Amino acid sequence: MTSPAGKIRLHLLKAMAGICLLVPLGAVPQTTPAGARLDRSQLKLTFREEFDSPPSFHDRTIAPEGRWKTNFAFGSQDRKQRRYWETRTLVPNNELQYYADPWRDAHAFEWRDGMLTIAARPASAGEPALDHGLAYVSGLITSEKSFLQRYGYFEARVRMPVGKGLWPAFWLLPRFRVHKDPKLPQPPAEIDVFENIGKREELHPTLHYGTRQDKRHASVAVTVAPVDAFHVYGVLVSARDIVWYIDEHEVHREPNHDFHHPAYMLLNLAVGGDWPGAPDGTTPFPANMTIDWVRAHALAPGPLPAAEESMTAAIQPSPDGRE
Template sequence: MYDCSQTLERRERPRRFGAALLAGFLALSLTACLKVSAPAAAAPTGPLQQAPDGRRLQMTFEDEFDSFRPWRNGHGVWRTVFKDGRADDPELRTLTSNHELQLYVDPYMPIGVSGGEAAQALDPFVVKNGVLDIVARPTPRGLTRALGGFAYTSGLITTQPSFSQTYGYFEMRARLPRGKGVWPAFWLLPADLSWPPEIDVMESIGDPAEVYTTAHSNVDKTPTTKTEISSEGFHTFAVTWDRRNIVWYVDGREVKRQPTPSDMHKPMYMLANVAVGGDWPGAPDATTPFPARMSIDYIRAYRFAP
C-alpha cells in the first residue's frame, strides 16, 4: 500500500431514508488515493479464525449463496427493499436524493404485468455455482410505465430483518461490474433505521480497478479514500469496527483507518446493491455494457472473541 500522487475532490452522497434527513446536505471532502499491491483476485477462503489485525473472531453471519433466501412472511435472510419494507413506497426501492436511475425490483412485487419479459426484469438475483449475481439492466419498454418510469432495474439485499450487530468484522468477496454509471456497493446502516451513521465498506463507480471507502457521521466528516486494485476477478472487501477505530481492508490489506465517531456505537446491518446513475457516477451511456453484474461469492460477519 502506498500513497498516490494525486488527490481529488467530490461531493459526499447523502443517502436519504426519511423526512428527518436534510436532502440538501452536501459537503466537499478530500479523497485520498491509495494503491494495493495485491494479486489479481483474492483466493476464496473458509471462515476466518482471526481478523487481519490478529484479533480472534467468532462468526455470527454467513451466506455462501448456494441458494438465494429472500425474507418472506417472517422467514429467510435478505430483504430486497430499504428500511423495514413495511410501507408501499417507491422510495424504499431507490434513493431519490442521489437522483439514481434504477428501481430495486424483486419477483414478488405486484405490477399487474405478466410474461417472460416481466419475469426477467423483476428478478435481478441469479445464483449459480455458489455465486449470487445482482443484475442491473435497462427496463424493457413495455414495463417502464408499470415501474414508475425508471429507466433501469437492479437489485438490493439487506440483512435488516435477520441480522445486525454492534462492532465486529464484516466482509464480502465479490467481482465488480464495469461501465459508466454503474455503482456497486457493500455498506452498513443502523438497525434503528436512522441516518447517519453509515459505513461504506466498498463503493465503485464504473471502474472495478478503483474502490472507495467512507464513513458518514453527524459529528465527524472524514475524507473518502480511493484504493486502486486489479480490475479482474474477485476481491475481498472488509471492515473492522470497534469502540475506538474503523479500519477498512481490501484482500486483507489495510487501506484506511479512522477513529470511530461518537454516533457510531449501535447495531448495524449489512447491504449490497448495484445502483445505476446518480449525482456521483453520472448516467450510463452507449459504452456501458448491460446487463451489469456484481457477482458475490459470500458475505460474512464476525464478532471479536473474548
Template sequence: MAAHRARRWSLGGLVLLLSAALATAIVVSASGSGVSRASAAVGAQTWSDEFDGAAGSGPDRGRWTLETGGSGYGNHELEYYTDSTANAALDGQGHLVVTARKNTDPGLNCWYGPCRYTSARLNTARSFTQAYGHFEARIKIPRGQGVWPAFWMLGSDIGSVGWPNSGEIDVMENIGKEPGTIHGTIHGPGYSGAGGLGAGYTLPGGAAFADAFHVFAVDWSPNSIAWSVDGTAYETRTPADAGGNKWVFDHPFFLILNLAVGGDWPGTPDGSTSFPQSMTVDYVRASAWNDAPGPGTGTTGAIKGIGGMCVDVAGGSNADRTPVQLHNCTGNPAQQWTLGGDGTVRALGKCLDVAGGSTADGAAVQLYTCNGTKAQQWTYTAAHDLTNTGANKCLDATGNSSADGTRLQTWTCSGGANQKWTLG
C-alpha cells in the same frame, strides 16, 4: 474519498422496514451460521451466507430482505429495485448474482418517469444486526459508466434517529468510470454526504476490479474502523477524525448489498455502457469483536519455532505460492507476521495459506493472496499450537528440523517441538 455524492437511503420504504425490525427487538443477533473458533483473533463467526442453492432460485429470505422502489434513494439513481430473480438470483455455483438490466416493464415508474433500469438491493435489517466485529464479502463487481455497486452498513436505529445520526459504514463502493478504484467511507452527523470520512484503494498495475473476485472488509472496534482489500489494510478512522462531532459507531448495524444505476456521483450510463451488468457475490460473513481475545491476538512480529528459528517467506517475495520456511531471524519484513482480526496470519500483504486447501498430512504451507477460504484460517492456542482450522492440523516444521530453509507444512497435531510457536 468519495467526497462529492449524497447518501443513498430512502425515507419511505427503509424507515418502514426499520420500524418493523425494531418492533421485533433485533439487537446483536447471532442468526445464521455459528461456527466456533476457540482462541481465534476475533470472536466466533456470527452470521454468513455462502449462497449455496439451486441455479435461478432467489436469495434466502430468512437472511435477506429485498427492497423495492424507484425513489432515487437521495441520489437521483435511475434504477427500480425489484424482488424478482431477474435481478437477484443464485447461480448454482455458490454465488449470488445481482443484475442491473434495461427495463422492459412499462408499468414501473421512477422519480423521473418511466423507469429505464431495474436492479436489486438486499439488506439484513430484519434478520441480522451487530455492533463491532469483522465484516467481509468476496465480490466480483460489474463495469461501465454509470454503474454503482456497493457493500455497506447502516445503523439499526435509522427508523428512530434518521440518517446520518444512525451512522453508515461503506465497506466498498465503486463507480464504473473508476474501474481500478474502490472507496471505503463512514458517514455521521457533521461528516456525511460530501463530508464523509474515507479513502480510496486502487489496484496496482492498472488492473480493474471487474476482472476478478476481491475480498472487501472492515474491522470495527469501539475505537476504530479499518478497511482492507484482499487482506491489505488501506484506511483507519477513529473518533478523533470526527472533529468533535458525535462518533455514532457504537450500536448495531445491518448489512446491505446493492447495484445502483446512475446517480449524482457515478453519472448516467452512456453509449459505452452495456447491459445487463452483474455484481457476483461469493459470500458475506460477519464475526464478533472480542475484547478478551486469545493468545497473541493483534500481535505483529516474528513467529519463532523449533531451535529459535523464524517463520520466513522465502526470498522475501510476495508472489503467490512463495514457500514459507524456517530461517535465521533477521527482523526483515519477510519475517513480520500479523495475526489479523479475521483469523488470518499475514506477511507482505498476503496470507499464510495451505496449498490447494489440502487437509492431508504434509500439505505445503505458502504465501497467497488473501481470499477468505478455510485454507487461510488459523487459531493460535494457549498451548502454542498454530492450527489451520480448515484442516484441523498444526503448522509443522518438516522432519522435526530446525535447519535454514526447512519447509513448513500442516500435520496432525502431536505436541512436538516442531509444532510449537511463540509470537512477537
C-alpha cells in the same frame, strides 16, 4: 451509499505507513505495497451466507422468515401505498434503478454455482421501474431482518461490473429509531465498505458521521487490483477505530466517532445518480455484480450474548409502523 454532492471530503494526501496510497477524489491513484494483514485470531464467526443454496428472500407477508430483504427500511413498506416504490431506489441521489422484488417483479437476481449475481439492465415495457421514471432494473439485498451486530468484522467476496454509470456498493447501516425532534442529535449515517463508480481499479471507502445539523464524511480513493475479478472486501468496526481491508490487507482507517449501534449489511448495484452519472452507449448490459459469500464476525473474546441482545432489541418495529 450516499451521494457525494455537498459532502465534506477529507482528502488524505499521503500514504499511511505500509498501506495503499490514499488520494483526493479526482486525482490519479497510485499503487503502493499492501498494508497490515487482518488478524483473524480475534474474530468469531456470527453470520455466514455461502449461497450454496438458492437465496432466502424476505417478504413481510409471503416469507417473513427470509434472510435477505430487497428494499430499504425507510418509507412505506406497504405495496398498496402510492410512494412504496421509493423504498426501491434512492431518490435523493437521483439514481435511475428500481430494485426488483423477487417475489413479484422481473427477476434481477441469478443464482448458480454457489453464487448470487445481481443483474442490472434497462427496464422493459410494463415494468414498475418505468412507471416511476426509472430506466433500469437492478437488485439490493440487506440483512436488516435477519442479522445486526454492534462492532465486529464484516466481509464479502465480490466481483463487480465496470462501466459508466454503474455504482456497486457494500455498506453498513445502523438500526435505530429516528428521533422525530430535528433538534436532537442523530446516530451516524453509514459505513461504506466499498463504493465503485464504474472504474476498474478504484474504490471508495467512506465513513459518514455527525448529526443532522453537522453531517461529516471521510472518504478516500483507493487503488486496487481490477474490481472485475473476485476480491474480499471487509471492514473492522470497534469502539475505537474503523479499518477497511481488501484481500485481508488494511487500506484505510478512521477513528470511530459515533458508530456504536447494531448494524446490518447491504449489497447493491445502483445505476446512474449524481455521482457516477448516467450510463452511455459504452456501458455493458446486463451488468453483473456477483457475490460469492457474505460473512460477519464478532470481536473475540467479547460476550456474544450481549451483542445478540442488542441485535434483538434493535429489530423491533418502530411505533409508526416502518420496518
